[in-house]
Amino acid sequence: MAIATTEPLRGYPEAFFELDSRALRQPAWLRELRERGFARFRDVGFPTTRNEDWRFTNVNAIAQTAFQPAPAQSVTFAALEPFLIPGAACHLVFVNGQYAARLSRIAGLPAGVEAGSLGEAIQNNRKPAESHLGRYLNVERDAFCALNTALLEDGGYVYLPRRADVEAPICLLFVSLPGTIPSMAHPRTLIVAEDEAQASIVEQYISLGAGEVFFSNSATELVAGEGAVVSHYLVERQDRNAFKISTLRSEQARSANVTSHSILLGGALVRNNVHPVLAGEGSECLINGLFIAAGKQHIDNYMLVEHARPHSSSRQFYNGILDGHSRGVFHGRIIVHKDAQKTDAKQTNRNLLLSDDAQIDTKPQLEIYADDVKCTHGATIGQVEENALFYLRSRGISEGAARRLLLLAFANECLERMKCPVMRAYLEGVIQAWLPATSTGAPPEAGEIERRWEEAG
Amino acid sequence: MSMLEIKNLHAKINNHFILKGVDLVVNAGEVHSIMGPNGSGKSTLAQVLARRETYEITAGEVLFGGKDLLSMKPEEVACEGLFMAFQYPIEIPGISNAYFLRAALNAIRKFRGEEELDAMDFLPLLKDKMRLLDMDERFLNRAVNEGFSGGEKKRNEIVQMAVLEPRLAILDETDSGLDIDALRIVAKGVNLMRRPDRGILLVTHYQRLLNYIVPDFVHVLVDGKIVKSGGPELALELEEKGYGWAEPEAATAIR
Ligand SMILES: Nc1ncnc2c1ncn2[C@@H]1O[C@H](COP(=O)(O)OP(=O)(O)OP(=O)(O)O)[C@@H](O)[C@H]1O
Ligand SMILES: [Mg+2]
Numbered sequence: 212m213a214i215a216t217t218e219p220l221r222g223y224p225e226a227f228f229e230l231d232s233r234a235l236r237q238p239a240w241l242r243e244l245r246e247r248g249f250a251r252f253r254d255v256g257f258p259t260t261r262n263e264d265w266r267f268t269n270v271n272a273i274a275q276t277a278f279q280p281a282p283a284q285s286v287t288f289a290a291l292e293p294f295l296i297p298g299a300a301c302h303l304v305f306v307n308g309q310y311a312a313r314l315s316r317i318a319g320l321p322a323g324v325e326a327g328s329l330g331e332a333i334q335n336n337r338k339p340a341e342s343h344l345g346r347y348l349n350v351e352r353d354a355f356c357a358l359n360t361a362l363l364e365d366g367g368y369v370y371l372p373r374r375a376d377v378e379a380p381i382c383l384l385f386v387s388l389p390g391t392i393p394s395m396a397h398p399r400t401l402i403v404a405e406d407e408a409q410a411s412i413v414e415q416y417i418s419l420g421a422g423e424v425f426f427s428n429s430a431t432e433l434v435a436g437e438g439a440v441v442s443h444y445l446v447e448r449q450d451r452n453a454f455k456i457s458t459l460r461s462e463q464a465r466s467a468n469v470t471s472h473s474i475l476l477g478g479a480l481v482r483n484n485v486h487p488v489l490a491g492e493g494s495e496c497l498i499n500g501l502f503i504a505a506g507k508q509h510i511d512n513y514m515l516v517e518h519a520r521p522h523s524s525s526r527q528f529y530n531g532i533l534d535g536h537s538r539g540v541f542h543g544r545i546i547v548h549k550d551a552q553k554t555d556a557k558q559t560n561r562n563l564l565l566s567d568d569a570q571i572d573t574k575p576q577l578e579i580y581a582d583d584v585k586c587t588h589g590a591t592i593g594q595v596e597e598n599a600l601f602y603l604r605s606r607g608i609s610e611g612a613a614r615r616l617l618l619l620a621f622a623n624e625c626l627e628r629m630k631c632p633v634m635r636a637y638l639e640g641v642i643q644a645w646l647p648a649t650s651t652g653a654p655p656e657a658g659e660i661e662r663r664w665e666e667a668g
Numbered sequence: 669m670s671m672l673e674i675k676n677l678h679a680k681i682n683n684h685f686i687l688k689g690v691d692l693v694v695n696a697g698e699v700h701s702i703m704g705p706n707g708s709g710k711s712t713l714a715q716v717l718a719r720r721e722t723y724e725i726t727a728g729e730v731l732f733g734g735k736d737l738l739s740m741k742p743e744e745v746a747c748e749g750l751f752m753a754f755q756y757p758i759e760i761p762g763i764s765n766a767y768f769l770r771a772a773l774n775a776i777r778k779f780r781g782e783e784e785l786d787a788m789d790f791l792p793l794l795k796d797k798m799r800l801l802d803m804d805e806r807f808l809n810r811a812v813n814e815g816f817s818g819g820e821k822k823r824n825e826i827v828q829m830a831v832l833e834p835r836l837a838i839l840d841e842t843d844s845g846l847d848i849d850a851l852r853i854v855a856k857g858v859n860l861m862r863r864p865d866r867g868i869l870l871v872t873h874y875q876r877l878l879n880y881i882v883p884d885f886v887h888v889l890v891d892g893k894i895v896k897s898g899g900p901e902l903a904l905e906l907e908e909k910g911y912g913w914a915e916p917e918a919a920t921a922i923r
């Protein structure tokens with residue numbers, strides 16, 4: 212049973228007030244924002260499985276662990292090299308949630324484009340930070356967003372002026388350093404694309420070194436002005452102990468086009484919220500996701516697409532591969548508000564179960580308050596197809612290699628939806644390396660000791 | 669030694685007995701045609717030879733190059749040089765034709781102890797074979813058979829055969845569903861593959877294909893057994909008289 216709300220909120224009030232004393236110059240608006248987040252979190256606490264949005268995911272393991280804010284630390288540049296994306300426009304590095312200027316490479320961005328630390332942007336009174344931060348993320352609905360806001364200190368800041376066009380991806384690398392005690396970070400990222408700006412922004416989460424469990428609770432607000440075209444990539448590659456909650460909240464003006472790509476591979480307990488609001492007429496969004504889970508991993512994907520104005524369209528394609536004892540969740544909620552006539556929304560979730568013990572819960576949820584709309588959804592759960600397997604084997608390809616090829620093909624469906632060739636190439640390599648050399652159904656990194664996180668709850 | 673020797677082969681699926689004692693010998697350099705009515709077991713024979721494991725062998729023996737074929741896995745017979753063109757080729761979204769065929773060729777080359785080909789060496793080879801089958805280069809990067817028309821799928825099978833260069837090619841109704849131009853192209857591709865060291869087994873329903881690829885031997889499969897064997901003239905006779913004519917004669921089919 213999950214009764215996390217009655218648990219004392221261990222360490223969080225201390226973290227909240229400690230941040231007050233540490234933050235050099237905290238503008239009043241920020242202090243207010245944080246206070247609201249903290250008050251809300253204190254009132255509701257962590258969600259339980261009685262909350263419909265959390266029905267399939269028990270976060271007791273998070274609620275019952277006393278996390279300390281991860282200390283500011285450094286790593287060597289060499290340790291990051293395997294995670295740098297060849298062809299990126301720039302790399303911003305964050306260690307335990309804090310911007311690491313020394314490790315970041317930001318030369319070469321077009322004039323007017325800003326990419327750096329959100330903490331610094333606030334310190335420097337950057338106008339977009341004040342006018343947008345906290346305006347979109349819903350701290351009332353989601354306790355993790357409230358917590359992220361309460362402990363808001365640093366994270367990524369990307370500003371794209373009107374008509375800016377950055378072809379290569381802007382890459383944010385978030386490094387978790389597991390410590391001797393359970394530690395946490397709450398990186399907050401703000402992406403503001405003014406009218407007709409175009410760019411791709413990548414958030415990649417990794418772990419370096421071994422230690423106690425790390426809890427990363429990130430939240431990103433993405434604002435796309437009229438006609439802006441923005442692709443967002445989330446790449447989750449933390450270790451198999453990590454707890455990861457991530458939220459992407461995007462706000463799209465007229466004719467804005469936002470794409471959210473999620474590639475979820477690492478982590479013990481992962482919850483990925485993608486929440487676009489199509490607030491302008493004719494805006495479009497594409498949600499494209501791939502999750503690959505094995506061992507005891509639990510990966511929960513919560514999509515909430517809100518159509519607020521007429522003629523907007525959304526597409527969701529989400530593929531899951533589940534092996535071992537892993538569990539996956541796909542919750543696809545679409546809300547079509549009263550004014551959003553001529554909405555065109557489509558959702559597809561396809562899952563491959565590689566073992567008898569793996570499990571997927573998939574739940575579409577359509578709430579339609581307009582009368583002239585087109586909404587479709589579909590979900591499939593299956594195994595690797597015998598027909599396809601035999602076809603490949605009949606051409607000389609071994610069974611293991613054929614299985615692997617079919618998994619890559621399934622993953623490729625997601626990669627093919629990525630327009631940025633740099634990211635496609637990078638992620639293809641990441642996924643190839645992630646899937647075992649010949650798939651026999653054994654989990655990647657078999658033999659690795661995994662934390663039985665669900666037993667903690 | 670014969671290239672392929674099938675002796676008294678019995679096979680069933682889901683408790684349906686389909687092959688009921690097939691005997692057939694194919695030597696290097698020969699082209700054999702197997703004809704027969706719908707449901708007589710032609711595809712079953714082809715799939716059993718390609719080692720589809722869903723069919724259970726209940727009796728009989730098959731030697732391929734003197735080796736026990738029935739103990740091999742699908743990939744092993746393929747590496748030993750057997751190729752089966754599917755009656756209904758499978759669509760595999762997410763893998764490009766070029767990637768798939770290179771993986772296949774390299775698996776076979778590796779088995780033979782030959783060096784694997786990189787994309788640079790492989791592409792010209794593949795393009796060459798595609799030109800032979802009149803297939804546009806855009807098929808290189810399209811997902812395997814995905815959204816291909818019936819005829820394009822069949823031609824793609826022959827491209828695969830031409831790239832993999834098997835010792836024994838089994839074509840399961842590669843002609844059906846082809847218009848006359850496509851049929852000519854496919855026949856040209858197959859005829860180019862005819863060689864003294866290669867055997868070809870054409871499974872077909874209609875005599876039509878045999879106007880373009882003249883077989884050395886024709887066999888009639890009815891209800892899981894070869895009931896008649898003869899030369900190319902047998903196909904014409906069948907065309908004229910129908911399968912009913914061949915049926916009553918329980919002929920011994922070994923040449
Ligand atoms: N999975 C299966 N379960 C039960 N019966 C099957 C199965 N697969 C094939 N059969 C039956 O086996 C018989 C032989 O089928 P097969 O496909 O080998 O015939 P065929 O000679 O190739 O026919 P066609 O000319 O239509 O291609 C048919 O009666 C078919 O219905
Ligand atoms: Mg058939």
